[in-house]
Amino acid sequence: MPIETLAHEIGKIAQNDGNYQTSIPQLSLYRRSVKTEPMHCIYGLGLGITAQGAKQVTLGEQVIAYGPGQSLLTTVDLPVVAHVTRANLAEPFLGMMLTLDASVLMQLATEMDLPPLPREQAPRVISLSPLEAPLLDALTRLVQLLNEPRHITTIAPLIQREIMVRLLSGPHGPYLRQLVAAGSPSHQIAQAMAWLKQNFSRDVLMDQLAARVHMSPSTFRQHFRTLTGMSPVQYQRQLRLQEARQLMLNQALDASSTAARVGYESASQFSRDYSRLFGAPPQRDIKRMQHLSDGRGMQSAS
Template sequence: MSIQALAHQIARVAVIDGEHTTAFAPLCLYRSSARTDPTPCIYGLGLAVVAQGHKQVVAGEQVLNYGPGQSLLVSADLPVIGQIDQADVAHPFLCAYLALDARALLQMAAELDLPPAGREQVPRALSLNVIDTSLIEAVIRLVQLLEEPELVNTLAPLVQQEIMARLLVGPHGPNLRHIVAGGTPSHQVAQAMAWLRLNYKNDFPIDELAARAHMSPSTFRLHFRGLTGMSPLQYQKQLRLQEARQLMMNEALDAGTTAARVGYESASQFSRDYSRLFGEPPQRDIRRMRDPSASRAAAPVHRLAM
């Protein structure tokens, strides 16, 4: 019943298909009345709760399938390929996503006096769990507040804090604390990932990244793959290609210019990598995305497309 109530609330706000920003900036709602093809995008630190429909998410070697009654926690910025595989007009895919703040989580974990994360653990940046009644009810209250604009700015941050507290003490807690807490291997890798997000255009030796994480190269590779499901080079490549797609869509750049802008020395290598990720060469993919009659999978890649 709680999941059905959440679906009802999301549908009241998200009345048409697409991504819906809300009066409370960390909260986004999503609706799709049809299945989609696999779509590359980047997930950020946050919680996704599907109220209706079903989705598959692939991050490197990790494949997750989730639907109503499950919560997906994203603990670090991660390139993924997402696909809505259950949705129709009568039963659209409905999802709520709440962005989280790492510093606030860390401070809350200290206030709750939770045990430190074990250093030996290698968590995934994506974790899937059954959502408990208390957490789903908090998410419902947050979405309901959107219909009371005079209260959103005052009450929504309080409900967000409740959700973060419930995440920290619930099944997601150990993974979450391990990644946001300073000194753990996963936190050190997450810091290196953040540096990569800012410097993805530049080539780098693995030794430099490992040094930033205060690890040996072999240990760094192990923890990076454990956290993300991919190697540092694969992670950087996906960042470059997704930025390239946005540049060609938003600035009408040609493939050669775009390749150089995102750090490729070879335009032909860029086209090969682009085709492997997006399924078509750059110009053909962009034409398809701009064509109003194109398939629904050709929507622009967003910062986060849960």
């Protein structure tokens, strides 16, 4: 089944620019008819597909460009910068994001007869791979299922399990298995990142967080930076600032109230960090975001 079939199925549902949360809760579709500005966002455990057009994702110093025929897997919550690099009215960007269930992945990994992980296998939290035909076929069938609402609750979980089986046994498999292998450094760092996501507004000593996941402070910092391209403190700061931006956009909070809400004791420090990450002070950035949203729809797309 060619990638053009998947693009056609996405385009039938996403007929105008925007983000489409579908009746399959884990599946989102995206359409853009123009290239977009780089946008800070969080990618969780999931599979991103560009069916038409092209996109670029930046994690730290790592820049990943991908288009039709490729799949992008992220295994933990990652603050990234993403933007659509090829799109026009005749051939808009068409993409999808499928969120994956870590507990189902873990169960499937124990049931499958998978080869042992190579000792030299380098850990990775984001990976790009060619989109193999069986996986493309399953993804296309999942999108097509949206046209049969009465079958979604029974068939969608089966197709999603098939997709996860194919991911575990395909090129992305080693990175997923590192994530779900209890006791592996990737698994321990993923646990720490999940804790930080739930408690980003709390003041926490990183040595205490290292102890929480049973690692020495130096090993914890080394593995964290290897996996994410940033330190634990930088990761927590990005989580705080991403949440702050959403609060100001969606709840019309002022900068001082928002700073306190996300864990900052100093409003001026919050403003400095915010400007450094987003390129403008809070008030100016929010006005720009509102203008982009009103004028051309939301910018982020997976």
